[in-house]
Amino acid sequence: MKQRNIPHIGMRIIKTAVAVMLAYGIFLPFGLMYDTETYHGVLGQMGPLYACIACIVCMQSTLGQTVQSGVSRLIGVAIGGVLGVATLLLGDRLDNGLLVLPILGVLCVAGMWISLLIQRPAACVMACIVPCVILITGVTGADRYYYAAARIIETVIGVCVAMLVNKLLPDHREEYEAPPPPQKEENRRED
Numbered sequence: 001m002k003q004r005n006i007p008h009i010g011m012r013i014i015k016t017a018v019a020v021m022l023a024y025g026i027f028l029p030f031g032l033m034y035d036t037e038t039y040h041g042v043l044g045q046m047g048p049l050y051a052c053i054a055c056i057v058c059m060q061s062t063l064g065q066t067v068q069s070g071v072s073r074l075i076g077v078a079i080g081g082v083l084g085v086a087t088l089l090l091g092d093r094l095d096n097g098l099l100v101l102p103i104l105g106v107l108c109v110a111g112m113w114i115s116l117l118i119q120r121p122a123a124c125v126m127a128c129i130v131p132c133v134i135l136i137t138g139v140t141g142a143d144r145y146y147y148a149a150a151r152i153i154e155t156v157i158g159v160c161v162a163m164l165v166n167k168l169l170p171d172h173r174e175e176y177e178a179p180p181p182p183q184k185e186e187n188r189r190e191d
Contacts, residue, residue, distance in 0.1 A: 011169065011170070012061050016055065016059040018169065019055035019059055019158075019162045022161050023048055023052050023157060023161045026048070026161070027046065027047060027051070032047055032048075033048075034047040042149045042150050044143075045149075047150075050151055050154035050158060051154045051155070051158035051161065054070075054158025054159050055161055057069070057073065058159050058162040059165070060166070062171065063166045063167050066163055068122075070163050072123045073122075073123070074156065075123040076115060076122075076123035076126025076127040076130070077130055079111055079114050079115060079130075081134075081148060083107050083111055083114075083127070084107070084130055084135065085134070085145065087103060087107060087131060087134075087135065088144045088145060088148065094135060094144075103135065104136075107131040107132070107135075111124065111127030111128045111130075111131065130148075134147065134148045134151065
C-alpha cells in the first residue's frame with residue numbers, strides 16, 4: 001500500500017489566513033464594502049477584495065521574500081495604475097468595446113515593457129492586471145478615477161498587512177527541517 005504524505009499546516013498557511021482576516025477586518029469598522037450609496041468618491045469604491053488578494057499573493061515563507069514580492073506588486077500596481085488612469089482621459093470613448101480591445105493590448109505591452117525597462121520583471125503581472133481591471137469593470141464617468149484609486153489603495157493595504165503579519169508571527173521552519181547530511185572527507189584513506 002502506497003503511503004500518502006499529508007502536508008502539515010505550516011506557518012505560511014497560518015500567516016496567509018491571519019493576513020487575509022486582518023485585511024478584511026480593516027474595512028469592517030468603516031463599513032467600506034463597496035457601498036456607493038452611503039459613501040461617495042473613493043470611499044464608495046473601497047472594499048477588502050484586492051487587499052485580501054494582495055495578502056494571498058504576497059505572503060511568502062520569509063519576511064524577505066514577502067517584502068520582495070510586495071515591492072514588486074506595488075511597483076506593478078503603480079505602473080498599471082498610471083497607465084490605467086492615463087487611459088481614462090479618453091473619457092466616454094472607453095464605452096466603445098471595440099476601442100477598448102486594442103487599448104488593452106497596448107496597455108499590456110506598455111506595462112510589461114516599463115517593468116522590464118526598470119528591471120522589475122516580477123511587476124509585469126500587476127502592470128497588466130491593474131489597467132485591465134480599471135477598464136473592464138464597467139465603471140463609468142468620474143467614478144472610474146475613484147475606482148482606480150480604490151484598487152491601488154486596497155492593494156497597498158494588503159501588501160502592508162502581509163509584510164506586517166510575516167514580521168510579527170514567528171517562523172518555525174527550522175523545527176521541520178532535517179539536519180544537513182554529514183559531509184564526506186575527500187581523499188580519506190582507510191588503512
